[in-house]
Amino acid sequence: MSASPAPEERPNLAVRTLEKIARVGNRLPDPLTLFVIMAGLVVVLSALLAGASAEVRQTSGELKLMEVQSLLSWEGIRWMFLSAIDNFMGFAPLGPVLTVMLGIGIAERTGFITMGLRVLVASVPKSMITATLVFACVMSSMVADAGYVVLTPLGALLFAGLGRHPIAGLAAAYAGVSGGFSANLLITGLDPMLARLTGQAAETLDPGYAVNATANYYFLVVSTILVTVVCTWVTTKIVEPMLGKWDPSQASDEYGGKDAPEEPGAEERRAFFIALAVGGVVAAGIAFLGIWSGSPLRDVVEPGEPAVSALHSYFEAVEVLIALLFVFPGIVYGVVMKSIKSDKDVAKMASDTMGTMGAYVVLAFIAGQFVAYFNWTNLGAITAVRGAQGLEAVGLTGMPLLLAFLGVSALMNLFVGSASAKWAFMAPIFVPMMMMMGFSPEVVQAAYRVGDSITNIITPLMPYLPIIIVFAQRYVRDIKMGTILTTMLPYSVALGIAWTVLLIVWLQLGLPLGPGVSATYVLPGG
Template sequence: MSTNSPDTVAQRNWFTRFLDVVEWLGNLLPHPVTLFAALAVAMVFVSGLFGWLGVGVTDPRPGADGATIEAVSLLNAEGLRMIFGNLVSNFVNFAPLGVVLVAMLGVGVAEKSGLLSALVRGIVLNAPRHLVTVALVFAGVLSNTASEMGYVVLVPLGGAIFLALGRHPLAGMAAAFAGVSGGYSANLLLGTIDPLLAGITTEAAQLIDPDYEVFATANWFFMIGSTFMITAVGSLVTIFIVEPKLGAYDDSRADPHVLDDSKMTPLKSEERRGLLMAALAMLGVIGLILVLVLPETGVLRDPAAAGEGFLASSTPFFRSIVAWIFVFFLATGIAYGRTVGTIRNDRDVIDGMASAIATLGLYIVLVFFAAQFVAFFGWTNLGLITAITGADFLQAIGLTGPLVFFFFIIMCGIVNLSLGSASAQWAVTAPIFVPMLMIIGYSPEVIQGAYRIGDSTTNIITPMMSYFGLILAWATRYDKNFGIGTLIATMLPYSIFYFICWTVFFFIWVFGLGLPVGPGSPTYYQAP
């Protein structure tokens, strides 16, 4: 039986038409860079209007003594001086910029050396046949440590693996895609997205508490637990829903070359030695961290907080976590590359770093305009006014308990359908929802954890996701009639079950068991 064609999918009921409407609406949005530029300009005019109207709210924060927070206009001489005088500082001081650049320097070396590709192939190809699906989803989750690598390596590899095993290749691609993108915020390791989101959350939290800092490890515990849940759900959906729906594979629609072009290359002996050396380098880095953190007098311990417990006294380590991400990938990448011959000298290391930074050109442009918008939003007090007004509304309708996160996750998932970039979406929503939910008592770390669920679960069904077109291109190699509607219909079961199971998992983890979402991450916010 052949795969479902776009024509067959198109004849389905209202749901396909709904997806067409979502795609059409998403295509109406401008590029994220244009969107942030427009928002920044709009903020100037909106602040002028609200300042002229004298919009303000009573400050509910402790010590405010009933003071009024008024909208500040940027549409005047003083406001324009602030805008032009701080254009550069807004950009260079934007918290996510530096941490992402530093982390990517190390990741770039690991990617250039071939370590990341070999690690993924080693996990998937060495798994027992009946556990291949589990290994594929699990490897997809781990691959998002280096974001793009999963999309460009693992997803096509999933199709080749399933084809070689006599299973439907599109099911293999779907399983890998579900792990890489649907499980984007689950992982055993910290990746480049963690310091990026933490930086944006810090900027938003400081609208309420100027001294509040969110670390890259903010959601680490919850991410580790989510990894196994996402792997289990993705594997079950593949086996019991997606594969039966696709049926037996009909290769008559495939590109003839793809049937002979297997990407499932077994690890060579030198690659195995490289992985062993990378593992030894990893143990060396971990050992160094333990020496610097575990002793009471450790360099990365805070002497002033010696009697307040390990987490409190380890604040210097958590502040330096981005540097350790850099060191981790740099050390393991060099160890692997030197063994297999992909890194022969310092120039190769530098080339790896440079190539990683080169891929961030669009991100840097995006950050420039996002930083201006976030700064303008803070200067005008519109973020605080919106947050306090929203918090008052939630309190008025009695929606201040944990149930508020259910609606928050849904909202994030819906927004993600049209704004597929995790950082772009969070830069827009965090200045509103982080302060709002902080005011009613929840910590920025928990708020960020809930956001990541909504952001991840709809990645795999929105054409606005930056790699959606790439996945579609790979799929058409196995079925030339495979279209956007078919891809969305194939991935929709993952999205639905991820949303349900991950949301339930969040409520059990945070409010049922009372577990912290990360080291030193409180569930509730208490104003100083």
């Protein structure tokens, strides 16, 4: 008779609960089928709710009356057929994912990435590996969505190489990138965009009020530490125990059998550092394209606009730039190590990489239809506005009102993915209302960003969810949506609790959210 496990080996209550949720969730259909079902539900709901309307604030500031459009109407049916290819090609992550994966695939097949991870493992204490990964993912919001397609697969590859469960590495990276959109040590492109919308909303009550891009800077810096610590803790204490030991035989042939990385040999180190030097030259060239005044990817900034606006075009091209940053050093490493002997080897590596992306392309076609259906019917925008109006009518005041607003922001993020589009119609409702209650516009914006971030991790409308599924299936062929979403749920809950507590403590202590920014607001003459 086998001995019962020691008490410290038994899963804790949280892990056992998540395992049960995962078992239930895994009874869901294949992710492809699930997106088909969700698209079908949007079609049915659009017909049932056709004609429901609400005034929605656009990013331009203009009010527009929107109605739910039925996909089962003559016009809706015609649109579904005529737009199907455009919906697929217009699926936001499709082009960026394939572009970046082309560069990563070549670098991975030459051994450059694996070698880089081995150097990282040899250089960073094992106890700090998870935190280092999460921190890098949080900081990736500097380059918009690129973290999803660059760091999530590297997180899985890193954990697999360490003999840890690769899905835990993928989950930690995904949570870090998602939470990182409202946490960074630097000002990113999202900050001036949200500040502009917040300022416009504040001006309806106080015409002289100005909100700048650094409105939440101090709070974002501390949030960077918070997200890193929380996601590291959830990964090691909840997610890895829940997933258990990884069986490499469950992976595809290319990604199975990952052994713990050995100490790199002299020839490998030489090849790696030559490739790294080439990567440094490429990085310098990439930086030149956007950093110096007059460079090709630097925009002209109008007086009064934040300096970060000059990098808009640079960030627009970031996926291509990242692909190049992987391709050149990857090829150099392959040439030195003789895994590349001719241009035909590079071509084969590129085509093999795209071959592994077939499942993603199929999933992207269906996911593209689902997202497009949701947007065309106006269901998301109208649901969000109605929810905001309902909260306004409840009559809460003070901290309960701010926390209720944070909750609504988190809930609305399940229906409207874009942070700026959602804030465009929520800010005009909530910013003036909460200014009347004594909250500064900057506090309202901070609460919105917290709510928006914590459910990024679990929303089915996140455009990058399909690629996360495909990455996961490289290491566990039969992994289902239930396991993936259940794996991400602890991050969402833990960040929701910790971040909300941080916001409450911050306000109770009266700390400034940014340079010269007060948490309170007093009406002129009040």
